[in-house]
Amino acid sequence: MHKATEFRLEARPRIPEVLDRLEELANDLFYSWNHGVRGLFARIDLSLWQKVEHNPKLFLRRVAQERLNETIENRAFLAEYRRVLSSYDAYLAAEPGPDVTEKLNPETSLVAYFCAEFGFHESFPIYSGGLGILAGDHCKAASDLGLPFVAVGLLYRQGYFIQSIGAQGQQIARYQSHSSDELPITLAEKDGKALQVSVPFPGRTIVARVWEARVGHIRLYLLDSDTEENNADDRNLTLQLYGGDESTRIFQEMLLGIGGTRVLQALDLVPTAWHINEGHAAFQILERCRRVMADGLSFEAALEAVAGATLFTTHTPVAAGHDVFHRALVQHALGAWLEESGLDFDKVFAMGAKPGQDTFSMTSLGLRGSRFHNGVSRIHGDVAAKMEGDIWPQIPPDENPLGYITNGVHVATFLAPEWSSLFDIQAPNWKSELKNPEFWEFVERIPDYHYWSVHKALKEQMSDFVVRRLKRQHRRNGIGRSVTDRMVKQVTSSDKDPLVIGFARRFATYKRATLIFSDLERLERIVTDSDQPVVLVFAGKAHPKDKPGQQLIKVLHDLSMRPSLIGHLILLEDYDQAMARRLLSGVDVWLNTPEYPKEASGTSGEKAALNGALNLSVLDGWWGEGFDGNNGWGIAPRNTELDPEFRNEEEARDLLDLLEYEVVPLYYARASQGYSAGWVKRSKASMKTITPRFNSERMVMDYVNNYYHPASRQGQQLMADNGKLASELADWKARVREAWPGVTLNVQGCVECRCAYDETVELRVEAVLNGLTADDVRVECLITPECTGTHNGLERNCFLLEKEGDEEGKTVFAAQLRPSYPGLQTLRLRMYPYHNALTHPLEMGAMLWI
Numbered sequence: 001m002h003k004a005t006e007f008r009l010e011a012r013p014r015i016p017e018v019l020d021r022l023e024e025l026a027n028d029l030f031y032s033w034n035h036g037v038r039g040l041f042a043r044i045d046l047s048l049w050q051k052v053e054h055n056p057k058l059f060l061r062r063v064a065q066e067r068l069n070e071t072i073e074n075r076a077f078l079a080e081y082r083r084v085l086s087s088y089d090a091y092l093a094a095e096p097g098p099d100v101t102e103k104l105n106p107e108t109s110l111v112a113y114f115c116a117e118f119g120f121h122e123s124f125p126i127y128s129g130g131l132g133i134l135a136g137d138h139c140k141a142a143s144d145l146g147l148p149f150v151a152v153g154l155l156y157r158q159g160y161f162i163q164s165i166g167a168q169g170q171q172i173a174r175y176q177s178h179s180s181d182e183l184p185i186t187l188a189e190k191d192g193k194a195l196q197v198s199v200p201f202p203g204r205t206i207v208a209r210v211w212e213a214r215v216g217h218i219r220l221y222l223l224d225s226d227t228e229e230n231n232a233d234d235r236n237l238t239l240q241l242y243g244g245d246e247s248t249r250i251f252q253e254m255l256l257g258i259g260g261t262r263v264l265q266a267l268d269l270v271p272t273a274w275h276i277n278e279g280h281a282a283f284q285i286l287e288r289c290r291r292v293m294a295d296g297l298s299f300e301a302a303l304e305a306v307a308g309a310t311l312f313t314t315h316t317p318v319a320a321g322h323d324v325f326h327r328a329l330v331q332h333a334l335g336a337w338l339e340e341s342g343l344d345f346d347k348v349f350a351m352g353a354k355p356g357q358d359t360f361s362m363t364s365l366g367l368r369g370s371r372f373h374n375g376v377s378r379i380h381g382d383v384a385a386k387m388e389g390d391i392w393p394q395i396p397p398d399e400n401p402l403g404y405i406t407n408g409v410h411v412a413t414f415l416a417p418e419w420s421s422l423f424d425i426q427a428p429n430w431k432s433e434l435k436n437p438e439f440w441e442f443v444e445r446i447p448d449y450h451y452w453s454v455h456k457a458l459k460e461q462m463s464d465f466v467v468r469r470l471k472r473q474h475r476r477n478g479i480g481r482s483v484t485d486r487m488v489k490q491v492t493s494s495d496k497d498p499l500v501i502g503f504a505r506r507f508a509t510y511k512r513a514t515l516i517f518s519d520l521e522r523l524e525r526i527v528t529d530s531d532q533p534v535v536l537v538f539a540g541k542a543h544p545k546d547k548p549g550q551q552l553i554k555v556l557h558d559l560s561m562r563p564s565l566i567g568h569l570i571l572l573e574d575y576d577q578a579m580a581r582r583l584l585s586g587v588d589v590w591l592n593t594p595e596y597p598k599e600a601s602g603t604s605g606e607k608a609a610l611n612g613a614l615n616l617s618v619l620d621g622w623w624g625e626g627f628d629g630n631n632g633w634g635i636a637p638r639n640t641e642l643d644p645e646f647r648n649e650e651e652a653r654d655l656l657d658l659l660e661y662e663v664v665p666l667y668y669a670r671a672s673q674g675y676s677a678g679w680v681k682r683s684k685a686s687m688k689t690i691t692p693r694f695n696s697e698r699m700v701m702d703y704v705n706n707y708y709h710p711a712s713r714q715g716q717q718l719m720a721d722n723g724k725l726a727s728e729l730a731d732w733k734a735r736v737r738e739a740w741p742g743v744t745l746n747v748q749g750c751v752e753c754r755c756a757y758d759e760t761v762e763l764r765v766e767a768v769l770n771g772l773t774a775d776d777v778r779v780e781c782l783i784t785p786e787c788t789g790t791h792n793g794l795e796r797n798c799f800l801l802e803k804e805g806d807e808e809g810k811t812v813f814a815a816q817l818r819p820s821y822p823g824l825q826t827l828r829l830r831m832y833p834y835h836n837a838l839t840h841p842l843e844m845g846a847m848l849w850i
Contacts, residue, residue, distance in 0.1 A: 013065040016072050021085055026056035027184050028214040030091070032121035033140050033413040035420070036084040043080070044071050054578060055123035058182045091216065096146025099701065103709035106148045111708050112271035113138065113151045114260055114281035116252075117241055118220065122577040124183055124213075125159035126222070128241055129506045129541075131315055133577070134376075134603065135277055137410035141696035143216030144412075147704070150269055152260035152281075154252065155185070155211050155222035156241045163541045165573040167477035169557025173544045175240065180211065188212040188221060190266055196227070197262040199255055200336035206234055206251075208259050210266075221267075223259050242543070250325050250333045253362065257283030258337065265291070272712035274310045275703070276370065279323055279362030285310065285369030286334075286348060290341040297723045299347060300730035303369065305723050308839055309715025310370035311707045314363055314402075316600050317383045318510060323362040330360045355390050367391045367402070371714065371839035372707045375404040376601040379624045383597045392845030394832075401840040405706065406622055407601040408699035411691065414607040416585040418454050422446065434697045443688040451684065452675040455612050459500065462586020463491050466537060469572050469579070483566070490535050490567040497674075498533040499667045501616070502587035504575050505604055507542040507549040514555055515593040516659075518652035526660050527568045532668045534659075535568055536591075537583060539575040580604070585611040588679075589663060592617035593655065595644075596637030609690035612683045616663060618651065622694060631686040633658045714839050729837045733844065735772070736833045742770035745779070745831045745848045748812060761817045763801060765829055765850065766810040774803040778834040778841070779813040785821035801829075 015022060022040070031037040041059050042049045045067050052058040071077050096106065104111070115135040119127030127133060135151075142149040161173035188195040188210040195210040207229035213220040225237040237251055244252075261284045264271065276282055285306055292302035315321070325333075330352075331345055338345055352365035367373055367388055375381035381404025385397040392400040411434060412420075423430045426446055433439040467488045474484045490498050507513055516536070517523060527534035538556050542549030553571070560569040572579065584590070590608035592599070592615065599621035606622060609615060615632035617623045627634040635654045638647040669676045692698070718726040748764040755761050763781055779801040797820045801813040819825065829850040834841060 010061060012061050013063055013068055015060065016068055018072050018078070019068065019081065022056075022060060025084075025088065026060055027186065028088075028216065029120045029124065029184055029220075030088065030143075030214075030216045031056055031184075032124070032136070033410060034084075034088075035417040036080075036087060040077075040081060040084055043077055044068070053122055055182065057184055058123070061181075094146065100145055100147060100704065103704050104148055104712065106146075108272070109148050109708075109712050110269060110271045111142070111147060111149045111273045111275060111712075112264060112269070113142075113149065113275045113277060114256065114284060115151070115153055115277040116256060116280035118151065118153050119577065120215070125178065125576075126153065126156050126241065128160040130601075130603065131278060134315075134407055134601075137408070137413065137603075137696040138277075138700060139215050139218060139220065140410045140413060141408075141700040143218045144697060145700060145704075146217055147700070147708075149218045150264065150271070151215070151218065151220040152256070152263060153220065153222050154238050154241075154256055155180075155224040156238055157224075157226060158240050158243075160241045161541070161544060163574045164476070165473065165553060165557060165571065167479065169554035171542055171544075171550045171553050183213075185211040185213045185222065188263075188267070195263070195266055197223070197259050197266055199259045199262070200340050201234070201251065201254070202332055202335055204231070204234070205336075206230060206237070206255065206259075208238075208255060210263050221260070221263050223255055223263065225255060246325065246329060247333070249323060250329060253280050253323070254283050254333060254337070257281045257285075258287040260284060261287040261291075272309065272715060273708045274306075274711070275708070276310065276312045276366050278313065278315050279366045282312070282352075282362045282366040282369065285351075285365060286337075286341075286343070289369075290343065292719075292723065293341070293343075295722065297727060298730065299343060300734065301723055301727040304729045304733075305715065305718045305726035307369050307371045308718045308726070309711050311372040311374070311703075311711055312366035312370040313374050313376065313405075314366070314384050314388070315376055316598075317380060317387055318508075318598050324354075325360045325362075327358045327360060363388065364391065371401070371843060372711050373402045374707070375402065377406045377621050377625065378404055379597050379620060380404060380600040392842060394847040395842050395845055399842060400845070401843055403706070405699060405702045406625060406694065407603050407606075408694045408696040409603050409606045409610070410696045411610060414581065414584060415610045416458050416581075418458055419585075419611060422450070422454055434692060434695050435701065437689070437692040440688040440692045443684050446684070448675070448677060448680045449673060451612070452680055455683070456497075456675075458611065459497075459586045459588070462500075462582045465579070465582040465586075466491055466570060466572065470570060473573055483561075487560070487567050487570060490533050491537075491570065493533070496533055498535050499589065499664060500535045500537060500587045501589040501591050502537050502583045502608070502613070503591040504537075504539040504572075504580065504583055505592075505602075507540045507552045508546065509548045509552065510595045510598040512593045512595055512648070513538065513540070513552050515648060515652050516591065516655055517555075517559060518648065519656060520559075522656055522660075524564050524568075526656065526664065528564065529664075532664050533568065534664060535570065537570045537572065537587065539572040539579060539583065541575055580607070584608045584613065587613050588667060589614050589616050592623065593635070593651070594618055594620050595647075596620045596640065603694075606690060606694040609686045609694075612687050614663075614679075614682060614686050616655070616658060626690055626694060628685075628689060630682065631689045632682070633662060710839075718837070725837050729835060732776070732835050732837075736776065736844065736846070739770040739772050740833065740846050742768070743772065743777075743831075743848065744768040745829070745850055747829065747850050751827060755819065757819060757822060759818075761819070762814065763799075763817055763827075763829070764804070764812060764814045765801065765831075766807065766812050767831060768809065769811055772833070774811050774813070776833055776835070777831050779829070779831045781815065781817060782828045782830065783817075783820045784826045784828075786824040786826060 025037050041056050117127040117132035118135045119132035120136040139151050157177050158175040164172040199206045207227050208223040208225050209227050211222045226235045288306045289302040292305050351368050352360035354361050375384040385400050385402040389397050427442040556571050560571045584607045590605050590613045602621040605615045619634045638650050666678050745767045748766045752761050781799040784796040801815040804812045804814040832847040833844050
């Protein structure tokens with residue numbers, strides 16, 4: 001018997017006129033962080049809302065006409081609808097505050113933010129993990145603050161993969177295509193026509209259409225290569241996020257960097273500051289240089305003008321996270337673009353070259369093509385400065401231009417509405433105090449029983465979610481009902497109220513998901529105590545090509561099915577933002593055990609802390625700054641020079657010691673009221689110390705003050721008078737680079753080894769400047785105390801030496817130095833090239849020490 005062909009028909013409802021603005025709400029990603037907007041759709045038809053995975057646009061295509069007709073007769077719903085619209089309109093009408101406008105004038109300033117992925121909401125699947133979620137949070141905060149801001153990315157029809165975990169624990173990846181009319185996007189237009197841009201590729205030109213997404217006050221533009229003008233392979237260029245081979249990757253990055261820059265030009269948008277979020281978009285530097293060169297500047301001058309207005313953010317200390325391409329591939333991929341631009345390939349290749357290698361690093365291109373650079377936590381900033389030190393070869397890593405801004409999370413997105421409602425009662429203006437740590441002391445005023453009741457309600461919601469997802473997973477895999485019942489027994493136990501620990505993130509080996517299982521016998525004893533049970537909930541995806549990461553998932557699956565651990569370890573499939581919101585708001589403890597110092601920031605623990613969960617984590621990434629001894633638990637990482645296996649054993653022992661002797665006893669130290677007062681105290685400490693320090697509003701304002709404002713100013717100065725200063729700076733740098741190998745610095749005479757505290761010491765050095773002048777350099781004495789009094793070895797002063805005269809081809813610099821510190825101190829003398837137009841005084845990477 002032949003199977004009948006199936007045809008699909010979708011009967012779409014007509015939206016009643018009184019509800020016509022539902023379509024407007026569905027087309028603005030404001031819904032991704034506003035519980036009120038999402039609540040409207042859920043109230044119309046909760047079952048359908050869950051079925052369409054919280055996608056408002058798809059919901060309005062599928063909802064029954066009868067439900068809409070019933071809704072307009074519901075006075076309570078219409079009142080809520082009007083309230084939500086009023087809130088939405090007020091949000092859009094709000095003006096930026098003076099802290100923004102004093103730095104970025106909306107009339108004259110614009111920040112352009114480029115990223116390969118954006119994670120706003122599970123209904124818009126163009127993200128894979130942390131980088132995308134961070135980019136989404138960045139855009140949301142930019143909208144909240146009213147920044148003059150535009151974002152650029154790629155539209156992936158299939159996005160990242162959907163994960164299933166099979167009956168034997170194998171990860172199964174499948175892809176689902178999304179139609180544009182299911183997504184909160186519309187075609188971008190120019191002069192009434194759909195906007196398209198073209199990018200020269202080897203032997204052909206790629207034509208990309210442009211989609212626009214509303215994100216509150218700002219706009220996101222997404223390039224899509226699925227157009228009739230392109231061949232089949234090129235149409236699939238934007239099919240998947242991080243899919244395909246090395247050629248696909250470099251072509252995607254050309255489309256993002258070069259094509260994205262052309263989108264802004266076509267829309268007559270003129271950014272004053274450009275933010276490249278990770279190396280995927282770094283080709284924009286070359287395209288912008290090409291455009292500046294069209295105005296008559298040399299490549300070197302154009303680079304100075306472009307770099308001065310550019311910020312590059314690096315996100316990972318793991319080598320695999322940095323795209324590196326072979327020389328032949330770069331030459332082939334950029335060939336047509338180079339011919340169009342007239343640029344020399346060797347000059348371009350040098351921008352991304354790594355010393356001693358014939359490869360091209362997108363991170364190196366990003367760093368050399370920008371003058372502002374940052375990592376994403378204090379620890380990561382230090383690691384990245386060392387890791388990328390070859391960009392500034394003679395500069396000590398702790399002084400090179402690569403700084404840091406610690407990531408934060410978008411509070412409105414990840415704070416459970418139950419907490420938001422409680423804050424509205426306790427401190428009505430809390431939303432305007434997200435950067436004020438003192439204000440958050442109000443958390444202490446919340447009655448413990450009320451605080452705990454909110455957490456308990458969220459925990460129950462999480463438990464229900466876990467049970468639903470696990471049952472669906474088990475039914476598909478043919479796992480018996482008795483096994484499922486045993487597995488969910490603990491997490492649904494109301495009399496025991498077990499301690500629930502969450503671990504959810506990408507399964508990469510350096511994140512050490514299985515560290516807690518290092519001593520399995522001990523862990524089993526801790527978590528299966530009938531009086532003090534513990535439930536571990538794990539979730540996460542491994543990249544389809546990451547076999548070791550997928551093996552971690554299988555190990556966890558096998559452990560979860562062990563008779564001794566069943567019900568105490570739960571592994572959930574297809575981790576996404578919907579699951580994240582449930583887990584992060586419902587668990588008691590958030591676990592993070594990365595291999596130090598490979599966790600650049602790691603923001604999931606910040607989201608958990610917003611909701612009162614306590615972090616139990618290695619002191620890496622943001623937690624190295626956030627932990628104060630009372631707001632969670634920290635695992636001190638062992639020296640990285642020790643044997644990795646020994647480090648794992650020692651840190652695993654610390655983890656289990658904390659779990660057995662501190663975490664579990666504190667949680668179960670319950671009085672007659674049914675909760676642990678000590679636990680609530682620590683939970684409040686976590687919420688009040690972490691929320692105001694690690695939110696995206698603070699993060700974005702740090703970018704405004706430290707990078708966007710200075711980059712806008714520097715770029716404008718360099719481009720003034722047809723790039724006069726940029727040309728002058730480029731010529732000066734060329735002269736310095738040619739002369740520097742022949743420059744020397746020596747002390748003249750000797751430096752005294754002792755003096756009285758109120759005396760001065762004469763310092764004299766002589767320099768051979770090899771054609772440079774004294775105005776081209778700075779000579780400094782760096783003074784560091786030898787741990788005397790209250791000083792430590794990190795504290796130091798710089799003392800400038802001035803030109804004294806010239807002697808037989810040598811320039812003498814001298815100074816009278818009064819001791820900066822009491823007791824023993826170290827003096828070091830150095831010289832480096834200096835020009836007033838430099839963005840960072842050490843950006844040339846050249847320095848000589850005596």
